[in-house]
Amino acid sequence: MTRLLLVCAANLCRSPMAEAVLRSRAASLGLSEVASAGVFAASKRQEADRRAVQALAQRGYSLDRRWRSRRVRPDDFDQHDLILAMDREVLRGLLAQRPARSLARVGLFLHGMTGLGRDEVPDPYFGTTEGFERVMDLIEARVLAWPRPADLDRHFLDV
Template identity: 75%
Template sequence: MTRLLLVCAANLCRSPMAEAVLRLRAAELGLTEVNSAGVFASSRAQPVDKRALAVLEQRGYGIDRRWRSRRVRPEDFDRHDLILAMDRNVLRGLRAMRPAVSPARLGLFLAGMTGLGLGLDEVPDPYYGAGNGFVHVLDLIEARVHTWPRDDEIFHKSAAG
């Protein structure tokens, strides 16, 4: 069983969306804990982006209304087994802040997806774009979840380091 941390830039849309979806499916995916954070998140906690919340609710996913963003903390690297970044910039930020000794495996959330017809290995940030960007992000998250059991070995190899 795996403790998972999902990470985007500000922890306002991509990672909380992924957290909501993966929490719902945690048991079947072999996850004991699912959390999210941001490498560049404000020190002032904020609610999930309203557009992200609307898209989640349209598809039947819920997120606690008390949910607030948070920044990645040094202890996250000890608490979580797997830390997945939404894009390469976030992954670079995680690698830069990772303690010298850490059991956590780091990788991209969409690792291994390019060979499965998705054509992407990063989840684009919809924050500054149109509302349909949030729908696209949720599509990518759901695609990752649907392939999770099938490509587990590829996924874990690509998440190393």
């Protein structure tokens, strides 16, 4: 079973949305733990963006009421087997923080997806509600194409 950390910039939209969706299917996807964080998250923990919560609810998902954002910590690289970034800027931030001794695999959330027209999940924070719907589309597409547990190590490139 794989311990997964999903990472976006501030941990207010994309990564908590992906966390909620993947948690709902964790057992069938071979995931023992699903968490999220932000490489640039504020030190003060915040609730998820209301538009993200609304987009999740419209598709039958939810976050725990106690959920709060958090920043990526050095121990995340020890506590998680797979750390997936929502975009390349976030990936660069992760790689800059990654301890040299870390065994965690680090890559892009949409790596290997075809037919989407993109390999990054765009940040909807400064956009409209439609941006959150598009993020949900991408997250659900990724979940539908999630590799079998035995193939996780081969599927997500370690950078």
